Amino acid sequence: MHLPVVDYRSPDAAAQFCQSLHETGFGVLKNHPLDQSMVEGIYAEWLAFFQSEAKHRYPHDADKHDGYFSPAVSETAKNHAKKDIKEFFHIYPWGRYPSEVSDAAQRYYAQASGLAQQLLGWVEEYSPAEVKARYSMPLPAMIEGCQETLLRVLHYPPLHGDEEPGALRAAAHGDINLLTILPAATEPGLQVLGKDNAWHDVPCDFGLLIINIGDMLAEASGNYYPSTVHRVLNPTGEAAKKSRISLPLFLHPRREVVLSERYTVGQYFNERMEELRGKKY
Template structure:
């Protein structure tokens, strides 16, 4: 399995990127317009937040799904019994933002969301007509004015040696949404599962942008675009003593968007949140 690294500025980038998504579920962009300095600032600012006590004042809201999720209530991946070794903060523009943290991540949300709409347009343009006919509307329109597109600021803490046997930073899973847009993390560990059942490292040079397909796009395309299983493995060596910061933007359609004969976006999301144990 080979996830392509595509130059955003290449005239053929939309076709190359979409082909990588179709064949692997993932694509990687270099020379993209998201400022790397902004990403690095977010990593520093939020690592300080996670290292402090103020985070506990923003405990997550079970109904709205915004705020801080501690390691004790972190997700358990579908089909797994061990909680992931991670803590994270969910940010929506309408939700809470910690006063202790500069607004860099809030500003990043708008920039990344604008790029994400463009990437959905690339996919739309390079989708065969018979598959495109399944879409209830053009893909970029599905996320316009959506209140569900989520920025997750994610911290995998240093390992202590006291972790549950078999627990890893993020167990094998698929994302729920249309596309996930992810600046390369400050530490390695992201892997994708190939059709041969083997695990492969996703190219993640610092400064690149990793994009993967979620279950909603797989559903909307009738399986043409695969939501590929991926995970974040535990580090070894000196990496065990370092935090890993990650910044996925999960592109979600508006609630009423029809994905298929079986699901609206809202029905699909609520089903998956119940499976993850973060919503009753």
């Protein structure tokens, strides 16, 4: 399985990017417009935040799902019994935000959301006519005014050897949303499950931007754009002593948007949450 790195500035970037999404569920961009120095600053200050007691001042809200999620309430991936080895903070436009960090993550949210809207435009432009006909409205319009797009700041702590056997930093899973926008994390480990049923490393050079399809776009496109299973492996050796910080933006459409003949976004989301009830949060 080949995951090409597409130059965002290339004249045929949109075509290359969408071909990669269609074939693999993933697209990787270099020379993209997101501010890398901002990303690095976010990684540094949020690592310090996760290493402090301040995080406990923002316990997650079980109804709104904003705030801090400790390892004790971390996610359990669908069809898995063991929690992932991670902690994270959920940032929404309306949600709580730590006073102990700068507003950089909020500014990144706005910047990355703008780029995501452009990428959705690419996806629509390069959808075959029969696929495009399935969309209930232009793909970029699905996210306009939506307050549910989620920025998750993730911390995978160093491993100490006493982790539950079989537990992973992130067990194999697919994303629920339209697109996920992910700057390369501070450490490697992200893998995608290929059509050959083998795991393949996702390019992770610092400065790259990784985009993957979520289940909602797979549903809307009749699986022309597949939602591909991925995971984050546990490191070994000296790498196991290092934290890993990542910054996925999960792009969500408005709840009333029609995804397919079977679902609105709200119906689809509620069904998935019901499947994960008592497990995801």
